[in-house]
């Protein structure tokens with residue numbers, strides 16, 4: 001054993017080092033001790049690898065400082081989304097409207113009538129809070145809200161098809177981002193999957209032939225994140241509903257995104273709206289709260305009173321229920337839809353999707369000019385044509401054309417720049433295309449501009465090791 005290793009200070013000694021003692025003033029002592037232990041262990045490992053190096057107490061104290069601050073910093077942090085993907089599942093999907101944020105804060109701060117009927121002075125239902133509004137906006141008879149759309153699908157199938165069969169087209173066995181796969185969700189609900197048709201073509205008669213004594217539900221799944229092109233055929237919601245009802249069965253549709261207004265008014269291809277799906281005669285439709293709706297993570301179920309009532313009474317429902325902050329945000333978001341123009345102005349997801357080319361060009365130029373001036377010889381900055389995406393498994397082929405800021409670093413590799421940007425206190429997530437970093441003004445929020453500018457200037461002008 002080397003003297004150097006033996007000479008390493010113990011936790012009990014270093015805790016009294018002035019720099020470490022100062023840390024305990026503003027960080028939990030247990031955390032500083034953990035950081036200290038980890039730092040001493042790391043020093044021991046470094047010495048074992050190379051006995052020639054010198055590690056002083058001050059070195060260890062400095063390491064403890066960094067480690068303890070990193071441990072104390074929140075793990076969930078704000079990031080700047082410069083990717084141009086509006087509903088970015090990895091970046092938290094939809095930022096909330098101002099009124100929704102205020103509603104969340106109010107609900108979080110104190111007590112509320114979450115499950116209290118104020119008129120009657122007794123227990124009420126948390127779902128009544130948004131049910132009326134959902135029905136008013138969509139024409140549905142009844143509504144229920146759970147944790148997310150995956151939960152909504154699972155709950156509905158569990159309530160109506162446990163131990164029985166659910167018929168789905170082979171062209172609609174969707175996987176969303178790995179964790180949500182229709183066959184897996186179906187299995188989890190206790191239902192048996194019966195696949196019909198082929199990948200590209202499924203006919204009404206395929207469903208007809210698959211119906212047997214164990215069939216409970218005919219399920220349609222919105223092919224949110226892919227399209228099958230060419231020689232294709234699928235059964236419409238209306239045809240599925242007609243067939244189901246003629247045979248005494250139920251027809252459900254998992255709408256995925258579930259748009260409340262016509263996406264054509266945002267300059268996007270038309271996605272069936274929630275109201276349109278209900279008009280097709282389906283018994284139940286489900287969709288997400290945080291995709292095209294632009295609200296909080298939630299799963300909305302809409303249908304007839306009897307269907308929704310049965311689902312609400314299912315024991316699994318209790319395990320999937322939403323909390324007050326979700327309901328507060330959802331209610332405030334839905335309120336905005338009473339005036340579609342207002343919804344498009346105030347719901348960030350809709351505003352970003354519908355952003356005019358002129359607006360984007362102006363923003364791109366402003367960002368680019370400031371950067372070009374600050375970066376000088378460190379990078380070449382330009383505004384180029386590109387396109388963003390809706391994301392969140394909605395409208396996968398709608399290319400959101402628009403100008404972006406392109407940055408070609410002169411002295412650093414673009415991958416290195418991107419990784420440094422991700423490592424910042426407020427990380428910046430950008431697209432890389434060839435040897436350029438692309439910043440899409442569509443998803444850069446107004447409050448992000450200053451931090452974005454500072455991040456790029458510091459990253460690109462930093463001395464390169």
Ligand SMILES: *Cc1c(COP(=O)(O)O)cnc(C)c1O
Pocket residue numbers: 148149150151174176180221222223224225254255256257287288289298299392393
């Ligand atoms: C996104 C999506 C889901 C999952 O919704 P979550 O709210 O993320 O649980 C399920 N089905 C389809 C078709 C989807 O697009």
